[in-house]
Amino acid sequence: MIEVTNLTKRYGSHVAVDNATFTIHDGEILGFLGPNGAGKSTTMNIITGYLSATSGSVKIDGYDILTAPLEAKKRIGFLPELPPLYLDMTVKEYLNFVYDLKKVKLPRRPHINEICRLVKIQEVYPRQIKNLSKGYRQRVGIAQALVGNPDVLILDEPTVGLDPKQIIEIRNLIKLLGKTHTVILSSHILSEVQAVCERVIIINQGRIVVDNTPENLSRIMSDDHSIIARIEGPRREIMAALKSLKGVKSVQAAGAGGYGQEYIINPIVGYDIRRALFSLLAEKNWPLLMLKSSEMTLEDIFLRLTDGTADTAALEKALQARGDKPQEAGGQPAEEEETADFAKGEAAEAEQSQAEEEAK
Amino acid sequence: MGAIFRRELKAYYASPLGYIVMAVFFCVCGISFTGTYSAGNASLSNVFSIASVVVFLLTPIITMRLLAEDKRQKTDQLVLTSPVSLTGVVLGKYFAAVVFFATLLSVLVVFQIIFSVVATPDWMVFIGSLVGLFLMACALLAIGLFISSLTESQVVAAVCSLAVSLFFLLISMFSSFISTLIKNTIVTQIVDYVSLFNRYNDLVTGVIDYSNIVYFISFVVVFLFLTVRVLDKKRWA
Numbered sequence: 001m002i003e004v005t006n007l008t009k010r011y012g013s014h015v016a017v018d019n020a021t022f023t024i025h026d027g028e029i030l031g032f033l034g035p036n037g038a039g040k041s042t043t044m045n046i047i048t049g050y051l052s053a054t055s056g057s058v059k060i061d062g063y064d065i066l067t068a069p070l071e072a073k074k075r076i077g078f079l080p081e082l083p084p085l086y087l088d089m090t091v092k093e094y095l096n097f098v099y100d101l102k103k104v105k106l107p108r109r110p111h112i113n114e115i116c117r118l119v120k121i122q123e124v125y126p127r128q129i130k131n132l133s134k135g136y137r138q139r140v141g142i143a144q145a146l147v148g149n150p151d152v153l154i155l156d157e158p159t160v161g162l163d164p165k166q167i168i169e170i171r172n173l174i175k176l177l178g179k180t181h182t183v184i185l186s187s188h189i190l191s192e193v194q195a196v197c198e199r200v201i202i203i204n205q206g207r208i209v210v211d212n213t214p215e216n217l218s219r220i221m222s223d224d225h226s227i228i229a230r231i232e233g234p235r236r237e238i239m240a241a242l243k244s245l246k247g248v249k250s251v252q253a254a255g256a257g258g259y260g261q262e263y264i265i266n267p268i269v270g271y272d273i274r275r276a277l278f279s280l281l282a283e284k285n286w287p288l289l290m291l292k293s294s295e296m297t298l299e300d301i302f303l304r305l306t307d308g309t310a311d312t313a314a315l316e317k318a319l320q321a322r323g324d325k326p327q328e329a330g331g332q333p334a335e336e337e338e339t340a341d342f343a344k345g346e347a348a349e350a351e352q353s354q355a356e357e358e359a360k
Numbered sequence: 361m362g363a364i365f366r367r368e369l370k371a372y373y374a375s376p377l378g379y380i381v382m383a384v385f386f387c388v389c390g391i392s393f394t395g396t397y398s399a400g401n402a403s404l405s406n407v408f409s410i411a412s413v414v415v416f417l418l419t420p421i422i423t424m425r426l427l428a429e430d431k432r433q434k435t436d437q438l439v440l441t442s443p444v445s446l447t448g449v450v451l452g453k454y455f456a457a458v459v460f461f462a463t464l465l466s467v468l469v470v471f472q473i474i475f476s477v478v479a480t481p482d483w484m485v486f487i488g489s490l491v492g493l494f495l496m497a498c499a500l501l502a503i504g505l506f507i508s509s510l511t512e513s514q515v516v517a518a519v520c521s522l523a524v525s526l527f528f529l530l531i532s533m534f535s536s537f538i539s540t541l542i543k544n545t546i547v548t549q550i551v552d553y554v555s556l557f558n559r560y561n562d563l564v565t566g567v568i569d570y571s572n573i574v575y576f577i578s579f580v581v582v583f584l585f586l587t588v589r590v591l592d593k594k595r596w597a
Contacts, residue, residue, distance in 0.1 A: 048441040052595045066595070073443040084438035086367070088374050100363030101442045144438065 001026055002047065002152060002182065007056035009042050009206075016042040017053070018206040024199075026151070029178040031197030031214075032186035039206040040186040041081050044156050047184070048078045060152060074102075077150040081157055083141025087130035091121060091140055094129060095147060104148040112147070118173060119143045134161040142170070146177075153177060155185040159192060171196050227267070227293055229277065232260035233286035239263070241280060247271030260289050361444065364452030365459075368426065372460045377425070381418050385464045388414050393471045402479035404471055405564070408489045411468065412560060415497050416529045420521030422461060423504025426453045427587075428517045446591045450505070450584055457501045465494060485566035492563030495576035496556055500525055502583035509590040532557030 002024040009017040017039045024030050032040045045051040047058050049065040049072060058065045063072040086094055095112050104111065116122045119139045124132055129140060138161055145153055158174065159167045174196050177183060187193050193200050194214045202210040210217070231238055235253065238261070242251045247267050254262040267273045274291070281288050372378035392407045430436040439449055468490060475481045504521040511517050531538070532555040539548040552558065556579075559572045 045437075048437075049595065050437055050441050069595075070443045070445065073441055076441065078437070078441045080434060080437040082434045082437075084433070084435040086371075086435055087433070088371060089367075093370075097363055097367050098438070098442075100366070101439070101444060103443060 001061060002184070003057075003059040004043075004047065005057050005059075007043065007046060007058065008054045009039075009046060009051070010054045015206050017046070020056070020203075020206075020208050022201060022208065022211060024182055024184060026182055027178070027180075028199060029174070029183045029185070029197045031193035031200045032184065032203060033188065033190065033193050033200055034186075034203035035188055038203045040203055041156055042206075043203070044078075044154050044184065044186060045080070048076055048154055049073055050078075050080075074148075075151045077145035077148065077153045079141050079145040079153075079155045079158055081160075083137055084144070085129045085137055085140060088128070090128050091116075091125050091132075091143075094140065095143060098144050098147045102148040106149065111149070115143045115146045118146065118176075120169070135163060135166050138162055139166075139170075142173075151182060153181050153183045155183065157186055157188075159187070159189075167192075227265045227273070227277075227291065228254065228262055229265060229288060230260045230262050230290035231281065231286050231288055233284070235261055237284075238286060241284065242277075245273060245276055245280060247273045247276065260287070262290075361448035361452040364439065364444070364449055365456050368453050368456030369459055371425070372422075372456070377421065378460065381421055382464060385411070385414060385418060386467050389467055389471070397474075402475045402481050404468065404475070404481070404486060404489065407468065407471060408493060408564065412493055412496065412557070413529070415493065416500065416525045417522070418464075419461070419497055419500040420504050420507075420518045420525055422457050423501055423508050423521060424514045424518035425508070426457060426505055427508040427591075428511050428514045431512045432514075440591070440594075446588050450587050450591065454502065454505055454584060454587075457505065458498055461497050461501060462494065465490060468493075482566065485564070488566040488568055489564045491568065492560040492572075495563070495573060496560045499556055499576050499579040499583075500528075502580040502587075506583045506587045506590070509587045528554065528556045531555060 004020060004022050004024075007017055007020040008015070020039075020043060032043065034040045042051065046053045047060075047065070049058075049069050052066070058072075060072040060075050063075070065072045086097070089097065095115070096108070099108060099112060116125055119142050121136060121139050121143060124136050124140075129137065132140065138158070142155070142158060145155065155174070159170050162170060171192065174183060174185060178196075178198075185193075185196065194217070197214060200210065200212060200214050200217055201208055239251055239253065242248060242263060242265060248265055248271075249268045250266045252264045252266075254264050265273065265277070277291075278288070389407055389411050392410045393404070396404070396406050427436075430439060440446075472481060472483075472486050476483075503524055504517075507521045507524065508514075508517040511520070531551060535551045535555050535558060538551050542548075556576075559575055562569060562572050
């Protein structure tokens with residue numbers, strides 16, 4: 001179990017991690033999501049004891065990383081953002097070095113062979129690491145984290161640089177490892193976290209914005225279905241016509257160029273405006289060149305979660321649960337209150353979803 | 361500590377750098393030895409005096425990689441998140457450098473054996489010189505390791521260590537000159553105290569004075585302690 005309490009990391013005036021509190025239970029696969037520079041790597045580096053926190057504490061199975069580092073580190077396998085490989089060594093030498101470094105008690109040969117089999121690096125085992133491709137280096141990095149079979153695996157963007165086939169393999173491997181290990185992985189790819197994790201923490205600008213299950217997250221996402229349409233014709237008239245369409249909440253003009261102009265249409269929840277849109281355009285004889293539903297990107301979710309303009313019920317609930325806009329959270333007591341509220345909010349949400357199911 | 365020691369020692373022999381350092385040292389000592397031998401002189405004192413200057417120039421190259429490279433390659437993320445104490449990490453790396461340097465000195469033993477076949481050299485002077493040279497190098501390696509912990513760049517580490525080495529070398533060479541120039545007992549004492557080379561010269565006479573040995577060892581301990589603190593700083597600050 002990993003307990004992170006009020007973790008804050010400042011670099012001068014820049015706050016990299018801001019008062020993060022969360023607990024990871026045994027056997028959980030937790031995903032850290034966030035854009036670049038959100039504080040994912042910093043948080044992971046602090047949990048593993050590589051960096052210090054400005055304030056707050058990290059406990060691994062009850063051992064504080066600062067006061068009992070050796071006991072805590074024994075329980076962690078860490079894959080940093082850049083795999084920590086000695087390029088002048090062969091894979092064999094390297095894994096044996098890591099084995100010695102971590103003072104592993106398991107039988108050497110079978111243990112290392114088992115790891116090589118798991119991450120599929122047997123064929124490069126005798127080769128020098130500097131001659132390996134990025135994908136293989138990444139796998140050797142994962143192998144390194146597995147040496148000693150630690151209870152907790154912390155993987156910082158484990159699938160970066162891999163080809164699509166390898167990504168799927170590594171995701172399956174992480175799922176497999178998640179059955180026997182506690183796993184924290186970070187990513188900026190939403191689908192990856194959805195595919196692998198049981199719980200998601202979204203970080204933005206050092207703050208935890210959401211701590212929820214991927215199911216809830218995807219519900220939040222699927223409730224939003226703005227449409228992007230490329231339409232040829234007089235811009236102002238089209239805008240006016242689109243806005244007057246039943247069920248349309250707002251319209252924004254987006255990228256022009258080539259033929260026509262793109263419009264982002266936000267419908268009111270529950271309305272499917274596509275048929276109405278078609279009739280309108282056909283009637284006015286404005287050619288519709290493209291129609292697609294906008295995929296809600298991670299960035300969009302962040303924007304919504306942080307600027308408070310979320311329109312869906314679930315999102316409002318999530319915001320409500322956080323007490324207020326996340327940026328405005330105050331000091332210690334407020335934070336505690338917030339967490340309590342959040343728990344309540346989650347419970348309410350669960351109840352609601354249950355009720356919905358029953359209604360069906 | 362054992363794992364780090366073995367890895368670092370192996371790394372010296374896995375890169376051209378280790379061999380270049382070896383070649384330079386053997387070459388300089390060899391030329392000096394040939395000169396002494398053909399002059400019919402059965403004393404290694406000339407060889408030692410040249411070797412002792414070369415040591416000042418080579419130790420920065422031996423130590424520059426130790427911690428700087430780890431930081432640049434991010435392998436410190438592995439080492440520092442493993443269940444190894446920081447003291448273990450620093451000692452492992454330091455002893456690897458010391459053992460590598462000790463293998464360089466083996467050539468001097470070979471020279472002495474050659475002399476002992478053809479003549480009867482003074483073994484006490486030889487042992488004193490060897491111990492002195494070794495201890496002086498230990499002190500310089502500790503300084504180099506400390507400087508290597510301060511930077512990510514091997515070049516910066518090498519240049520800074522070299523500058524510090526040269527400072528110690530020059531201050532020793534000009535210590536008598538400095539004390540005639542500035543007639544101040546405190547300055548003279550300070551200069552005398554930081555003169556690594558003068559301590560070495562004391563040992564060269566063959567009289568093994570424990571105060572000199574303690575001096576070098578305390579030098580090593582101080583700089584290794586500082587290195588541990590530099591690594592620890594990251595964890596606390």
